[in-house]
Amino acid sequence: MFLATLDKVKRLVWTKIYASRCLECINYCLKCVSLKFNHSLLMLNEQERFVFEGYQIDEKNSSLIFNYAMEKQEETINFQEKIFFPEIGFCPKAVPEELLKRILENLLLAIGINYWKAFCPSNISLGDVSLSEAQAEFWNKFYSDGMGEFYYQNKMDPNGLVKFPFDAEKKEFPKIDFERKNRSLVLFGGGRDSIVTAEFLKKAGKDFVLAFVNEDDVKKNTSVLVGKETLAIERKIDQKLIELGRQNKVFKGHVPISLIWGFIYSFVAIVYDFKYIVTSNEGSSNFGNVEYRGKIINHQWSKSWEAEKLFNNYVKNFISPDITYFSLLRPFSEIKITELFLKHEKYLSSFSSCNANFKMEGKLRDSLWCGHCPKCVFVFTLISAFLSKEQLIAIFGKNLYEDEKLLPVFSEILGISGIKPFECVGTPDEMRLAFTMASEKDDYKNDKIIKHFQKNLLTDFEKEKLQKELFSFSDEHSIPEEFKNSIQQNL
Numbered sequence: 141m142f143l144a145t146l147d148k149v150k151r152l153v154w155t156k157i158y159a160s161r162c163l164e165c166i167n168y169c170l171k172c173v174s175l176k177f178n179h180s181l182l183m184l185n186e187q188e189r190f191v192f193e194g195y196q197i198d199e200k201n202s203s204l205i206f207n208y209a210m211e212k213q214e215e216t217i218n219f220q221e222k223i224f225f226p227e228i229g230f231c232p233k234a235v236p237e238e239l240l241k242r243i244l245e246n247l248l249l250a251i252g253i254n255y256w257k258a259f260c261p262s263n264i265s266l267g268d269v270s271l272s273e274a275q276a277e278f279w280n281k282f283y284s285d286g287m288g289e290f291y292y293q294n295k296m297d298p299n300g301l302v303k304f305p306f307d308a309e310k311k312e313f314p315k316i317d318f319e320r321k322n323r324s325l326v327l328f329g330g331g332r333d334s335i336v337t338a339e340f341l342k343k344a345g346k347d348f349v350l351a352f353v354n355e356d357d358v359k360k361n362t363s364v365l366v367g368k369e370t371l372a373i374e375r376k377i378d379q380k381l382i383e384l385g386r387q388n389k390v391f392k393g394h395v396p397i398s399l400i401w402g403f404i405y406s407f408v409a410i411v412y413d414f415k416y417i418v419t420s421n422e423g424s425s426n427f428g429n430v431e432y433r434g435k436i437i438n439h440q441w442s443k444s445w446e447a448e449k450l451f452n453n454y455v456k457n458f459i460s461p462d463i464t465y466f467s468l469l470r471p472f473s474e475i476k477i478t479e480l481f482l483k484h485e486k487y488l489s490s491f492s493s494c495n496a497n498f499k500m501e502g503k504l505r506d507s508l509w510c511g512h513c514p515k516c517v518f519v520f521t522l523i524s525a526f527l528s529k530e531q532l533i534a535i536f537g538k539n540l541y542e543d544e545k546l547l548p549v550f551s552e553i554l555g556i557s558g559i560k561p562f563e564c565v566g567t568p569d570e571m572r573l574a575f576t577m578a579s580e581k582d583d584y585k586n587d588k589i590i591k592h593f594q595k596n597l598l599t600d601f602e603k604e605k606l607q608k609e610l611f612s613f614s615d616e617h618s619i620p621e622e623f624k625n626s627i628q629q630n631l
């Protein structure tokens with residue numbers, strides 16, 4: 141009874157404080173007030189705590205199990221995530237015990253972000269895991285910079301929210317000898333980028349397999365065309381979390397997914413014997429979407445070069461120096477990658493980068509491209525710079541340059557209005573260059589969208605400058621020498 145009254149008082153106070161104008165919609169927005177209000181209550185209550193409980197290895201089902209608990213005043217909610225790996229080769233016992241412990245403890249912290257973010261308590265317990273100060277700094281960054289879009293969308297202040305506890309005495313991380321075979325795991329999504337990587341490595345005669353989390357029709361069909369062995373992992377998020385999300389009882393939003401995969405594949409590399417983890421994150425993913433509380437929010441932060449270096453250093457220092465994580469496509473822009481991709485015609489009817497069409501069930505609906513999301517608009521425009529209208533319509537099923545409903549999306553991606561959409565799309569410069577290149581072709585020059593943005597086309601001088609910049613091989617990358625040669629010889 142007393143607690144209920146206290147709760148009521150707290151609610152009244154905080155409603156008053158937070159019933160202020162929302163900076164986004166310049167209004168007394170109820171959604172924003174309630175988000176801030178819920179968040180404040182969570183922050184206030186130090187009795188609420190998120191616990192990284194631990195992990196188990198289930199050898200029988202070749203899987204890993206991760207356990208978490210959200211301790212609230214009135215109840216404790218337990219969560220469990222399971223990750224299934226290929227049966228053949230699943231032999232964690234063959235890994236030195238200390239090394240296995242290192243990777244699994246870190247995997248526990250990486251996977252846990254999905255469950256922690258549902259409540260965002262500042263009070264966390266690491267259970268049996270003990271971190272050094274440098275490790276804690278990495279995790280603070282992972283849970284703050286990696287969640288920039290989440291905080292922006294939920295109108296939260298991340299400053300000081302996440303502070304991983306650490307043991308000041310813990311400094312030494314002796315190297316554990318466990319050299320891996322000189323072969324690569326290529327993280328494969330069935331889009332332009334990872335296909336270009338696979339084709340580069342094939343040409344260079346590298347030993348690699350295509351790896352993916354949660355198989356879908358696009359990954360399956362395109363990997364058959366690559367013609368290499370695959371390694372499929374299945375991740376099962378706790379249904380309870382999905383249900384709480386459906387009922388809007390928890391915070392929802394973007395997580396640094398590429399780095400979560402980085403930890404999952406580090407485990408795979410150690411257990412299944414691979415030296416390299418190869419991603420296909422392009423140079424353009426370094427660019428952010430919007431500034432928020434003095435920081436640039438980048439939807440693709442976990443794909444950026446900054447995140448790649450941070451992650452690779454972390455793995456080398458605190459897990460194993462025998463594993464190397466890098467992006468083979470870091471020196472390239474999206475438009476250059478598209479040009480490289482279009483050399484491989486066999487994929488044109490099977491690839492897709494549109495997330496909207498099979499987001500939930502992993503099955504294709506009637507088409508590979510939804511034809512209205514920012515990703516469809518972006519990829520359509522990039523390809524139009526190189527292919528004829530007939531070829532483009534064969535891929536997308538229709539001409540997006542004739543769909544006036546898409547004007548706002550084009551306008552945002554071209555950088556003319558609003559902010560860059562929170563999707564994996566490239567920079568406005570890339571979009572404007574591709575758009576201008578398409579507008580110069582008889583095929584597209586009279587299309588409605590092209591005509592609408594006529595005055596935003598690049599001048600000859602701007603076009604030349606951007607072409608030089610965006611089609612060159614940038615020095616900003618961490619590609620190991622033996623891989624660097626294999627790209628440059630096959631460009």
Ligand SMILES: [Zn+2]
Pocket residue numbers: 494495496497509510511512513514515516
């Ligand atoms: Zn789409």
